[in-house]
Amino acid sequence: MVNMRAITHDPNVRNDPLIFKPERYLPSAGGVNVDVRGNDLRLAPFGARIRVCPGKSLWLATVSLWVAKLVHHFEWVQNVAQSVDLSEVLNLSYEMKKPLSAVAIPRVRWRCCGSLMRWCVR
């Protein structure tokens, strides 16, 4: 498994590695253009080489749809009961010490149309 934490926290690879700045990989915002499919280890969320994620193409082809659906159907608001804490803990990999929590409020009301996996707007 590629140690992405070590790579992405290396100041020789990333300027200001501790600052949350996703636009650093957005060419239209002056960031660098990185191939995330495992060919460029500056950013390899799916790993690389022989154990690279076999689901990467499926995910890259559908991620826009998933995000669009989540934003279209829900209003996302901060969970006031649990503030955002970016502290990390080392388990099998680095994980958030306190899981990120948000509240999703449905934008429309739904009712089940009777068949499995089919929901309609009331």
Ligand code: HEM
């Ligand atoms: C946001 C989406 C995803 C991310 C960030 C992701 C990331 C990863 C990473 C980092 C690995 C480990 C690579 C390594 O060991 O170096 C992995 C492995 C794997 N992923 Fe994904 N993955 C995603 C989605 C998917 C999807 C959609 C599928 C299946 C449909 C999938 C199936 C697998 C499998 C089976 C492995 C194990 C491969 C092996 O050990 O040989 N992943 N993934």
